[in-house]
Amino acid sequence: MVNPMHKNTKRRAGAAAIALTAVLAMAMSAPAQAAPDKPHPNTPNGPTMDIQLLSFNDFHGNLEPPTGSSGRLVVDHQLNADGIVESVNEDVGGVEYLATHLAEARKGHPYSLTVAAGDLIGASPLLSGAFHDEPTILAMNALKLDVSAVGNHEFDEGYKELQRMADGGCIDDGDGMNNQNSCPDGVFPGASFDYLAANVVRAGTDETILPAYTIKNIKGAKIGFIGMTLKDTPAIVTAAGIAGLEFRDEVATANALVPVLKEQGVNAIVVLVHQGGTPGQQTWYHDGKAYQVAPSYDAACANGAQLDPTSPIIPIAKNLDPAIDMVVSGHTHQPYVCDIKDPAGHDRMVTSASSFGRLFTDTTLTYDRRTQDIVRTSVKSQNMLVTRDVAAAPAETAIIEHYQELVAPIAHRVIGQVVGDVTRTQNEAGESQLGDLIADAQLADSSVVGTAPGTTDKPVIAFMNPGGIRGDLGHDDAGNVTFGDAFTVQPFNNYLVSVSLTGAQIKQLLVEQWSGPNSASPKVLQVNAGFHYAYSPTTKQLGEVTLNGVSLQDASTYRVVTNNFLVGGGDGFPTFLEGTDVYYGGLDIDAFAAYLTANSPYTPGPLDRITLQ
Known part of the structure; x- marks a missing residue:
């Protein structure tokens, strides 16, 4: 069980310790708002008070307004000239605007809390990632976040680094080595909000690595918040970062804390x-005709929207103790507001606010002071766009401008040129130009060749997980690519790793792309030039696998390079764990940058490494 005594009672250092600007210090040192209390399913039977809960999720360090599809959301639909339904999109997001919208939403609500459902950090743009996501924590402090659960990306740099995010302090990272620099101002106060990890314990103990819950009190009205990451976090993060930890079932954890x-x-x-x-x-209606369309940002189950019945949140929501009044969720980067019945048959609100700070959820509820509980039928939620037509929050602008100046020498360094666009768009077989480039860069990296027995052979096969390619490769009109452009593509600071695998094991890896955990949503690994395989998307059968035109031999051993995330069995590829003679090299982003420099101007080749049969 979770350690019930590990709750958040620590008073963290205030933001005044950060000497950015006077306006930043003033905004971040303002007192946080308190929290209320709520009654249960039916009608109130005592004096009540209204409480507001503002929530968001999966921010991923997007301090500046996200660009491209990452900065848009569907707001409506329309028929084009050919009578085909098209989505109407709006540009949204940016922490300067998120903070302003939250401040505006709080007006008229004296009792308001702001909470988040994880992945505040990790897979972040360079502006935050270059400083170990310290800028994002400062930005969350400035917008007056009260509580957040941890997500899987909070473990990208290991759980001790996560604890530093919560508690503050600096790390000695060589003052900019590896294009990262902790505490450029000499101090980092950590989160002024409560970071919760109820279902993450040290293996063999009941000791959580962060508080399991926190209690907020507004004029005697108390609300308990339980924060958790998904139990499957070990399958989707780097193994080294969570060594010695145990991730427990979400339902069992929360119910034990009730x-x-x-x-x-x-x-x-x-x-x-x-x-x-x-x-x-x-369902979207036009002139009385019904069309099936992609859901808009304000999709609500009460208005005809629905969640896919295989959604992982559904069994969680259905089995959480009826005493739990609401669920704020995340991870899937989707917008929804839905009632899901609890084990007692009562509707319970479940929300999610997309990702990257493009939305927030505004929930109102009634707290019954006699029962000291939330009136369940009073809970109303709506997703709200973070439009960019409002004034930017000065405290957030101060953070962004400060770190823009600090990151400029790293971000603006030109590392090479490209001829035309290099995108992560996959063809029918699942291969992409950018995937090809990254796999070739991995194969060319000399840091993965060691001196110990078994590690001295240069890898001949490279694998890259498509989920690790976070954006298309940007460039200017002359084709110049900067380090910032490259970092947008690979923001994890993963290490490259070489391992020895047999031909049979490599074929099994290829089968794992569409089987086991990946059966519902196949993950096609990107591969290097010279490696080829074919497969049938209908029968899920693997065809011939060749290396430089020669069939792969089951009993032969091949040296393979990939990243530490996949070597740890991430993304549903457990066969990587069978690799021998494991050798860690340098950072993936450094290999990518070096390859582009050495092969400029780079022209993408044909997509013929993976074919259908």
Whole structure:
């Protein structure tokens, strides 16, 4: 069970310790708002108070307004000239605007809390990632975040680094070595909000690595918040970062904490969980005719939207203790507002606000002071666009401008040129130009060749997971690519690793692309030039696999290079764990940058490494 005594009672250092600008210090040192309490399913039977809960998820360090498709959301639909339904999109997001929208939403609500459901950091743009995501934590402090669960990306740099994000302090990273620099101002205060990880414990103990829950009190009204990441986090993060940890079941963890909170007089309980759902298609009507369309940002189950029945959040929501009044979810980067019945048959609100700070959810609820609980039928939620037509929040602007100046020498360094666009768009077989480039860069990196027995052979095969390619490769009109452009593509600072695998094991890896955990959503690994295989997307059968035109031999051993995430069995590829003579090289982003420099101007080749049969 979770350690019930590990709750958040620590008072962290204030933001005044950060000497950015006077306006930043003033905004970040403002007192955080308190939290209320709520009654249960039916009607109130005592004096009540109204409470507001503002929530978001999967921010991923997007301080500046995200660009391209990452900075847009569907707001409506229309028929084009050919009578085909098209989505109407709006540019949204940017922490300067998120902070302003949250401040505006709080007006008229004296009792308001702001919470998040994980992945605040990790897979972040260079502006935050170059400083170990310290700027994002400062930005969350400035917008007056009260509580957040951890997500899987909070573990990208290891759990001790996550603890530093919560508690503050600096690390000695060589003052800019590896294009990262902790504490450029000499101090980092950590989060002024409560970071929760109820279902993450040290293996063999009940000791959580961060508080399991926190209790917010507004004029005697108490609300308990339980924060959790998804139990499957070990399958999607680097193994080294979570060594010695155990990730427990979300439902069992939360339900075990209910009596712990009740013992402290807390009947109003909200779960913040980094697991989510995917909305199904939405029905859109035009001139009386129904069309099935992609859901818009404000899709709500009460208005005909629905979650895909296979969504992982559904069984979680259905089995959480009825004493839990609301679920704020994340991870899938989807927008939805849905009631899901609890084990007692009562509707329970479950929300998610897309990602990258493009949305926030505004929830209103009634707290019954006599029952000290939330009136379940009073809970109303709506997703709200973070439009860019409002004034930018000065405190957030100060953070962005400060780190823009600090990151400029890294971000603006030109590392090479490209001829035309190099994108992550996959063809029918699942191959992409950018995937090819990254795999070739991995294969060319000399840092993965060691001196110990078994590690001295240069790799001959490279694998890159498509989920690790986070954006297309940017360039200017002359084709110049900067380090910042490259970092947008590979923001994880993963290490390259070489391992020895047999031909049979490599073929099994290829089969794992569409089987096991990947059966519902295949993940096609990107491969280097000279390596080729064919497969049938209908029968899921692997065809011939060749290396430089020669069939791969099951009993032969091949040296393979990939990243430490895949070597740890991530993304549903457990066969990587069978690799021998494991040798760690340098950072993937450095290999990518060096390859582009050595092969400029780079022209993408034909997509013929993976074919269909």
